[in-house]
Amino acid sequence: MHETVLTRILKIRYPIIKAPMAGGIDTPDLVAAVSNAGGLGSLGGGYLTPDQLREAIQEIKKRTQRPFGVNLFVPEEQSESEEMINQMTDYLNFYREELGIPLSPLIKKSAESFEEQVQVLLDEKVPVFSFTFGIPSPDVIQAFKQNGTVVIGTATTVEEAKQLEVSGVDAIVAQGSEAGGHRGTFLKSAAQSLVGIMALVPQMVDHVSIPIIAAGGIMDGRGLVASLSLGASAVQMGTAFLAGPESGAHTVYKQKVLKENEDATEVTFAYSGKAARGIQTEFMNDMHLYTGEIPAYPIQNVLTRDIRQAAAKANNPEYMSLWAGQGLRLATDDTAAKIVEQTMEQARAAVKKISMVEVIADSSTLR
Incomplete structure (x- = not known):
């Protein structure tokens, strides 16, 4: 076999x-x-x-x-407008303030x-x-x-x-x-x-x-x-x-994988600008309320990187990208x-x- x-x-x-x-x-x-x-x-x-x-x-x-x-x-070739990127950067500054990290970080490369x-x-x-x-x-x-x-x-x-x-x-x-x-x-x-x-x-x-x-x-x-x-x-x-x-x-990521069930994931563009399935978080739910356009990958991925990294340091899974499939209930350590x-x-x-x-x-x- x-x-x-x-x-x-x-x-x-x-x-x-x-x-x-x-x-x-x-x-x-x-x-x-x-x-x-x-x-x-x-x-x-x-x-x-x-x-x-x-x-x-x-x-x-x-x-x-x-x-x-x-x-x-x-x-992939992406040419997002400066206005779109600035709008998203301003929107994300709320999370940066919560996490105590610099606002509007300089992006060197995507x-x-x-x-x-x-x-x-x-x-x-x-x-x-x-x-x-x-x-x-x-x-x-x-x-x-x-x-x-x-x-x-x-x-x-x-x-x-x-x-x-x-x-x-x-x-x-x-x-x-x-x-x-x-x-x-x-x-x-x-x-x-x-x-x-x-x-x-x-x-x-x-x-x-x-x-x-x-x-x-x-x-x-x-x-x-x-x-x-x-x-x-x-x-x-x-x-x-x-x-x-x-x-x-991350430890809290592993804990979420072992705790959550098959109905806990959704496909989102929130973290990277590209569709990805992950465990539902406050950040994903909040981004449903964003009225602007989410920049495509890899721009959005870079714009949220500092937030995800700071959330990991703070042991806060709600702002981290917790990618996982629908077989969660079968996960082990x-x-x-x-x-x-x-x-x-x-x-x-x-x-x-x-x-x-x-x-x-x-x-x-x-x-």
Whole structure:
């Protein structure tokens, strides 16, 4: 059961991929632990400077000899008006006053250089390169493939998956609407691309010929078996690893993940200007009242960064971005290795249970 076309391509034992989670959640210990347990650990590197990215990759290499992946954000051209940015900055000053931090901070840059990040990954010869928010240029994809790197894209609709296949990627993450964190949508609006994983995976499998990775609300072996049954070649799990000891998530973030339930999340633009699913907070609720236009990513992400960082220092989760999927009630604080092991045990048990049901059904038919 655990061997699929993708486990062979990735050279991993189990069809379990740890979702890349940027912003300090992913640590070298967490990435390596999943890889060492037989899955594929992934580093969310979108917010890291080239030097930080290189250091993180080298630290992962010290901890594992097995394959791992690095995820980057494909840059998007944004030209928000100065008036829009100033209006949002003024609005956010209320939170800065509450947190006791400087008002209207000077923004030096909105995002790290994608080209420089890519060069680090090529230099370090990372085994797997995944990306989100669009499709890199053909030159970038070709450079990785010539480097012997497996390339994985992210899609939220079948049409996005088709474009990714044409671009030459080796596999596609089918990101269901249940998934935590930023939406990988790049063709239509986020609202038009909120397709549940049960509907998305089989349709994607039927329309592209490369392996599909199911992502969104998958927390255990039952989700793994269901995804494989739908035609996926692996699953990607993020929230399942959020509260564990290797995770770099803030303590109050972990507590919220373990406390909240499946109805506690929503998709919001409030923190970054891009649709992302997270646990509901006061900040998200307040931003519903904002009458202006929220600047698009990455501008809004930079405008709220100081607020999120100050809230973390103050142990105040209500102003932090608490990305999480809809499988919250199934979250644990187990180690990454135990989560991988238990997922496979649960999957075997689920398959056995299904087999027993089939035997009983056959016996009833014969009688």
